[in-house]
Amino acid sequence: MTRHGSVWTTLYEAWATEETSGLATVVRTSGSAPRPVGSAMVLTPRGRVVGSVSGGCVEGDVLERARAAILNGIPQEASYGISDDDAFAVGLTCGGTLDVFVEPVDLDTYPELAKVMDSLRAGSPVAVATVLAHPRAEAVGAHMVLDAEESSGRLLPQDTPAGLLERARSLLRNGESTLLSYDTEGVRVFVHSLTPPPRMLLFGAGEFAAALASIGRTMDYRITVCDARPVFTTADRFPDAHQVVVARPAEYLSQEAADGRVDERTVIVSFSHDPKVDIPLLETALGLDVAYVGALGSRRTHQRRAAALLDAGVSTPAMARLASPVGLDLGGRSAAETAVSIAAEIIATRHGGHGARLSDREGPVHVMATVG
Known part of the structure; x- marks a missing residue:
């Protein structure tokens, strides 16, 4: 099992019993965000929480959104930024921004989950492409699961942006996860690469x-x-x-x-x-x-x-x-x-770090990697 195992195993166990869980995934970050892109947290129908998307600062709000997704079956995206002076405001005190996609997961919404788990258990690299935004509302939340050779999922050919498969496979080869935007088509797709640990x-x-x-x-x-x-x-x-x-x-x-x-x-x-x-x-x-x-x-x-x-x-x-x-x-x-x-x-x-004390230098704590 890979380093992603606990979240995905928990998700799969509820999925296999035909119950609905809520899955929250970090799809974009900037600045000193507490958790990297691809970090995930699952809320099971019995209230168990596994994983993390922020280290605690916004997870109460994310959990409420996960509960809502379980109840109404509707995926949603939430953005969190620097918290204001209100001590009770939901925000990131670290100074970064964080976008989280929250979706219901069950047999109907995520039939491809079995293929994901098969790959994880075998230690084989696999990528999941999830539609976050689309002109056709019913396409939002659709998944495509792909490896180096094959792909499968509910994402219809007419809903698949040109070059998505090639781009997703390139990300998978490099073990990278990122948000792809197709502005001319109003489509955004998050590609999550799940690779065996180094x-x-x-x-x-x-x-x-x-x-x-x-x-x-x-x-x-x-x-x-x-x-x-x-x-x-x-x-x-x-x-x-x-x-x-x-x-x-x-x-x-x-x-x-x-x-x-x-x-x-x-x-x-x-x-x-x-x-x-x-x-x-x-x-x-x-x-x-x-x-x-x-x-x-x-x-x-x-x-x-x-x-x-x-x-x-x-x-x-x-x-x-x-x-x-x-x-x-x-x-x-x-x-x-x-x-x-x-x-x-x-x-x-x-x-690419230098080993210097953070207190002795200026600039952001985390250097943001760019994906070409």
Whole structure:
């Protein structure tokens, strides 16, 4: 099951019993919005709430809209901005804006939900295109579910804007969700990409790997710990890992890449202090198109490591991708503190951050990504 699992599983369980739930999804943000596009919250017919759209500041109002959608079966869109001086006003104190689409979900309104769940359970990427606005009122709330090859749903061909399928598949390939507007046709469609979580591959079965596995899991990575030493590489020593593998690290990574289980979102960290393990592993890792490659060690260890990798034929541009010594300079020393510094560097690399204190700089807290 993917990181989206709890919301969609809860939604599906009510759907399968032919009951109606209310689904709220963040479809657009600007400024310092508390939750990203695609964040979702479900209200079941029995009053259970799962997920979040704002971290709390507007969710009371969203829940009322979800209750209304359950009762009247009508989808609606709501916008929330900066709250005013009235302490009871509904708004965002963070200074951003948030658009939320609230819809009733049952067998009639969302017959495609079974296909969505099949894909999520299989760990296969899937996108849901939902009509938010349309000149033909009955098209609002219609869904189209698509993967790399097929599509299905209630969205009729005459209601489908030109190029929507191609655009949605492009977003799915990149794991992006966004609101598409077709002004000349008065149509707006939200494309929600639901992709398997990225992998975090940790090599070296020690306390540093255990600490990073714990943090990485909360970051929605799928964690694998790999080491060739069976006495150390056991599931009970790494309770937060999804997978614990006894294998030679370089051979395991090569096979995973050959089998298509390593992609541009994958994070690789080596905690090995043995050059016989470390060098072939990093040589393999730096030859792959992955998000991050890091290696634990001192400055002296890094110098020896860099020289050995260059001697092994690793190019200078490839070497520039290696985070070694791994992590941001946070001043910590323990395994847990080191894991935090590594996680911080992974986040900064992923989102283009600089690791500076927010209180020491000006401008928005969150840098808004643009979708071309």
